[in-house]
Amino acid sequence: SAVISQKPSRDICQRGTSLTIQCQVDSQVTMMFWYRQQPGQSLTLIATANQGSEATYESGFVIDKFPISRPNLTFSTLTVSNMSPEDSSIYLCSVVIQGGGQPQHFGDGTRLSIL
Amino acid sequence: GENVEQHPSTLSVQEGDSAVIKCTYSDSASNYFPWYKQELGKGPQLIIDIRSNVGEKKDQRIAVTLNKTAKHFSLHITETQPEDSAVYFCAASADNYGQNFVFGPGTRLSVLP
Numbered sequence: 652s653a654v655i656s657q658k659p660s661r662d663i664c665q666r667g668t669s670l671t672i673q674c675q676v677d678s679q680v681t682m683m684f685w686y687r688q689q690p691g692q693s694l695t696l697i698a699t700a701n702q703g704s705e706a707t708y709e710s711g712f713v714i715d716k717f718p719i720s721r722p723n724l725t726f727s728t729l730t731v732s733n734m735s736p737e738d739s740s741i742y743l744c745s746v747v748i749q750g751g752g753q754p755q756h757f758g759d760g761t762r763l764s765i766l
Numbered sequence: 767g768e769n770v771e772q773h774p775s776t777l778s779v780q781e782g783d784s785a786v787i788k789c790t791y792s793d794s795a796s797n798y799f800p801w802y803k804q805e806l807g808k809g810p811q812l813i814i815d816i817r818s819n820v821g822e823k824k825d826q827r828i829a830v831t832l833n834k835t836a837k838h839f840s841l842h843i844t845e846t847q848p849e850d851s852a853v854y855f856c857a858a859s860a861d862n863y864g865q866n867f868v869f870g871p872g873t874r875l876s877v878l879p
Contacts, residue, residue, distance in 0.1 A: 655809075684866075693855060694810070694869045743809055754800050755867060757809035 653678050655758035657744055663764045664734055671730045672761045674744030679724035682747040684755065685717070689740045697742075700727040734765045768793040770858050772870030779846050780878050787873045789856035790838040796858040799839045800867070801830060804853045813854075814841070846877045 654677040664670055674683065683700040698706040698719055706719035721727040731738055741762050745755040769792040779785050789799075797818040802810035816823045816830045816839065823830050827846075832839040843850055853874050857867040 693871045694867075696866060699866070754812045754815055756812065757802075759807070759809040 652756050653680060653746055653748055655744060655746060655756060657758040657761050659761055660759065661762040661764075663766060666735050666765055668734055669730055669732045670734065670763065671728050672742055672744075674727045674729070674758060676725045676746055678748070680746040680748050681724075682755075683721055683727045684745045684747075685719060685727070685729045686743040686745060686757075687740045688743060688760070694743065697729070700729075731763065734763075736765045739763060739765045768796060768858055768860075768868040770856060770868050770870040772856055772873055774873060775871065776874045776876075778876045778878060781846060781848060783846055785841075785843045785846055785850070785875055785877075787841045787854055787856070787875070788838060789840070789858075789870050790836075791858040791868075792837065793858070793860065794837065795860040798859045799830070799832060800857050800859075801841050802855045802857065802869075804855065804872075806852075810855060843875075846875075848877050848879050851875055851877045 656675045658673045685697040686694045687697055688694050696709050697712045697717055698708040700706050700719050700721040702721045716732050718730045741760040743760040744758045747753050747755055772789045800815035801813050803813045804810045814825050814828050814830050816832050818834055821832055827844045829842040853872045855872050856870040859867045
């Protein structure tokens with residue numbers, strides 16, 4: 652498997668501000684994903700981070716609110732823009748090391764609270 | 767699209783007993799079914815997975831069974847220990863969907879000493 656590091660691990664932010672979350676992997680991976688986990692809930696896919704091109708967003712998530720970058724095979728960022736209390740969640744990065752129906756491996760997440 | 771249901775939502779067992787969590791899925795194209803364990807303050811950790819060409823897989827105290835006809839798969843934990851206490855998520859995926867996972871709502875397992 653891979654070692655997946657997310658920064659920050661937690662943050663408390665004011666409404667209307669933006670926060671960028673980083674996901675760093677210790678080896679090259681084929682796919683990277685961003686999930687949201689609301690308190691006590693399951694995981695919801697936000698988008699697939701595509702290397703060198705625009706991310707692929709799931710229904711209900713838009714680029715203006717959650718811009719994503721993936722400049723190379725080991726790094727991605729998710730920005731949560733113009734935050735409101737409803738954005739308080741855990742944001743998780745996951746990776747697939749090789750293609751072809753392989754498992755996703757998750758980082759420990761970023762716990763975000765909006766005041 | 768795919769829909770995954772998971773039962774029960776909470777489960778309490780005595781240490782040493784067995785625990786069973788069941789998931790059902792809707793899309794017959796799904797062919798990969800992982801199980802994740804999430805401890806407090808941590809990300810989900812893969813504990814076992816199964817593909818649609820296999821009916822059962824076992825890894826020490828953990829096993830997963832798959833019934834493709836009925837579209838359900840189950841996690842079995844034997845000889846439970848307090849450290850098994852966590853939230854467990856099942857997921858379903860189809861290769862042709864680019865490894866997009868659809869997760870179940872989760873089961874909170876408590877193992878009582």
